[in-house]
Amino acid sequence: MTDPRGPTVGIEPADTMVLFRTAVKQICNRHGYHATFMCRPRIPNVMSSGWHLHQSLVSRKDSANVFMTSEPTGLSKLGKHYMAGLLEHARASAVFSTPTINGYKRYRSYSLAPDRAIWGRDNRGVMIRVLGGPDDKATRLENRIGEPAANPYLYMASQILAGLNGIDRQLDPGPSADTPYETKANLLPTSLREAVFALRDDPFFREALGEKFVDYYVFIKNAEIERFQSTITEWEQREYFEMF
Template sequence: MSFVARHGLWSQEQKDAAVRLRKLAEERKLDTIRLSFPDQHGILRGKTLISGEALSSLESGCSITTTMLAKDTSHRTVFPVFTAGGGFGMREMQGAADVLMIPDPSTFRVLPWAPTTGWMLCDLYFADGRPVPFATRSLYKSVIERLAQRGYDFMAGLEVEFHIFKVENARLAPSDAGSPGYPGEPPVVSLLSQGYQYLTEQRYDQMEPALELIRRDVMALELPLRSMEVEYGPSQCEFVFQPTVGLAPADIMVLFRSAVKQICQRHGYHATFMCRPRIPNVMSSGWHLHQSLVSRASGKNAFMSTEGETLSPLGRGYMAGLLEHARASAVFSTPTINGYKRYRSYSLAPDRAIWGRDNRGVMIRVLGGPNDPATRLENRIGEPAANPYLYMASQILAGLDGVDRALDPGPSADTPYETKASLLPKSLREAVFALQEDPFFRNAMGAELVDYYVHIKNAEIDRFQAEVTEWEQREYFEMF
């Protein structure tokens, strides 16, 4: 028996998808197939196999080193992998051992910018068939399965802001290469448009050549794109996706980010989902997550109220849970040091855990009303660099805790930057402390995963704090 069959890893839908992809690979005469998994940062890693080899290993998997799970955002391995337990306390991950990438055939696509290349998302398993506990897609799958057992599906729509620049110098000299722990020099870039003409057609048309490249290939990937806009700052745009359920919205996000960066790079552009690039006059980018629960029995929106309230009792409890755990979950929605520079008062970004009715200064914006099937919560806390599996899993878990405890979200905040409420963390270090101080996520996600993630985040913070910044040099070098 194959590994997949032996451990019962595929649903009937995935088995049917495997049949279709084999036929499509033959019809399209694919040369290669990329097998990718989302790492702890939501970045795709994996291997490219010759098409025949990929198809023959479809049900047996492809090995990959566990050190992929041990790296921070500089690609530095931050766990002592050659010690007993490999730094994870697990024999299976000691000595940079291998795990198996098992493809999910339902995610198969042919890449439009590389038309003889197929692509699939994978999940990570140990040799005995157990899911690797640090694989975030598997974590998210377990969360939505728990939600399904309660009779609901998670529905999410994505609003993703990012920047596109023209590359002037790719910085590909050997001296620019960098090393783990000290990334190479970023490219020198220029703007595609001047800014602060929010939603004007002139600015859109100025960026349209780059946006059209992305639109064409994103649609060819069958991602449910709804709209494209020029955002508030120079060279900034926003892509909005139709709501989808379950795994789909998280898978869409990782594929979209990877696709945008690859498409732009091939045409002399640089796309970045970094929240606040260090480029004069640019604006911060956010990732607004629209979410609701759908009844599996009736297909109806469980947040929709049938009476005078904006939200159903379940919706209010869910929102209260998001607010209750906002500080602890910030490390999942905003996982970079840079992302906390966006939380500013009077800036169209949240700075405290409050909600409001259609108010863009709050953390959670409530949209819809009685008998409106589109009723939903828009959480405005996230940055576009967040790992979507961790972000969405933390939302569901926190929301359900609010439902279970019948928490009250309090009144709507009409003056969001003056209302008394818990302030969001001002730094990644503060967010990590908040996660450690709130026992909820250790119980809901497992202490093993939380400790693992905290270790990686602390490694990034320690590197940052060891750097002498330009601000320090300017502030103290001459004066003292």
């Protein structure tokens, strides 16, 4: 995608992810196996799966990575503004990056998964990890918030909108976090319901994506949550059946 103000958004096309997931499931099925992109399946000793989205901006004028800098910080001012936009809108965009009930069971402290909107350089517990160094053409941001079941079109669109809003407003991401699970910052939603509420009440995405789209997306996600809440889980059966 291109930004009319100049840079080109350098991210992998969303249809590639859709094709990949479909191909993997079909090929495995033909060989008698089932492939799943479920974030946290109920399988003993299996870790959660995430979808880390790497992002950079490239100038249409000379194809230069505009996140790159010669400064020791490793990220240009424009890159910091973009990153600040991702952090600013992290809670409201979580429903696009993590759209399932199961996906929020990945956000646990000290699990190499983010639980709050912070950034760092070489830290796998933060939400956004800055990769690259001075004059590194591969300088980019790694957003570690997503899950494999995310709709790639909505996930990427929400990131682009949030990042460009950070540039427009020249937002400051603040200092990097050396202790990601102790640093004071806005906590990410801990459930799909909380994420839906965050999107519903967010004026930025209501304007950027349109009132009708946001209301419809909130409606179908609430319907998904209600189906889950009406189901008796094995945990409830074990916890309450014999006790009461």
